[in-house]
Amino acid sequence: GQQVMQIPQYQHVQEGEDFTTYCNSSTTLSNIQWYKQRPGGHPVFLIQLVKSGEVKKQKRLTFQFGEAKKNSSLHITATQTTDVGTYFCAGPSYNQGGKLIFGQGTELSVKP
Amino acid sequence: GAVVSQHPSRVICKSGTSVKIECRSLDFQATTMFWYRQFPKQSLMLMATSNEGSKATYEQGVEKDKFLINHASLTLSTLTVTSAHPEDSSFYICSARDLRGLHGYTFGSGTRLTVV
Numbered sequence: 001g002q003q004v005m006q007i008p009q010y011q012h013v014q015e016g017e018d019f020t021t022y023c024n025s026s027t028t029l030s031n032i033q034w035y036k037q038r039p040g041g042h043p044v045f046l047i048q049l050v051k052s053g054e055v056k057k058q059k060r061l062t063f064q065f066g067e068a069k070k071n072s073s074l075h076i077t078a079t080q081t082t083d084v085g086t087y088f089c090a091g092p093s094y095n096q097g098g099k100l101i102f103g104q105g106t107e108l109s110v111k112p
Numbered sequence: 113g114a115v116v117s118q119h120p121s122r123v124i125c126k127s128g129t130s131v132k133i134e135c136r137s138l139d140f141q142a143t144t145m146f147w148y149r150q151f152p153k154q155s156l157m158l159m160a161t162s163n164e165g166s167k168a169t170y171e172q173g174v175e176k177d178k179f180l181i182n183h184a185s186l187t188l189s190t191l192t193v194t195s196a197h198p199e200d201s202s203f204y205i206c207s208a209r210d211l212r213g214l215h216g217y218t219f220g221s222g223t224r225l226t227v228v
């Protein structure tokens with residue numbers, strides 16, 4: 001079945017270092033979404049990418065959607081302790097309207 | 113932006129009892145809501161899709177009679193965990209999508225269920 005894979009599972013960085021998480025789908029996606037879940041919290045929508053090769057920035061966060069619309073990445077420049085949490089990518093199911101397929105998530109910890 | 117309210121945030125219940133979790137879309141109508149379960153350090157596992165005015169669609173392996181879903185209005189979906197057992201202890205989260213804009217899916221704050 002359709003799968004969304006995300007690596008790495010964990011990333012520990014020193015504050016100020018950069019961080020990247022990668023997402024790969026087994027199928028071409030109409031869009032890809034990114035969510036952040038703080039420890040003890042719930043997922044919060046960050047962004048949606050729709051176009052092939054699209055790049056979007058939110059302050060220190062850069063999101064990219066691959067040309068084939070099967071992979072995506074989230075890059076954080078100069079991490080801060082407020083970036084701590086788990087980052088999930090998610091893509092829509094190709095055959096079930098509205099259903100999202102989530103990646104396994106990348107848990108980011110930042111050492112001050 | 114879109115807001116989804118989920119209650120209760122935490123609940124402790126005895127084995128064999130039932131627990132109802134509510135999920136409300138506060139400022140938009142949601143014909144479809146999604147119920148997830150999340151174990152510690154793991155991703156979100158979709159349990160079922162709740163459809164307003166019709167039966168829910170359950171994912172493979174999810175017991176329909178154990179996890180009762182009702183979506184009686186365009187703003188309210190409920191998940192009832194019946195005859196709860198300790199293995200049902202988990203974090204349950206609902207989500208819905210505001211179709212008016214590109215806001216992705218909005219999640220409720222989640223319910224931490226502990227069955228003792």
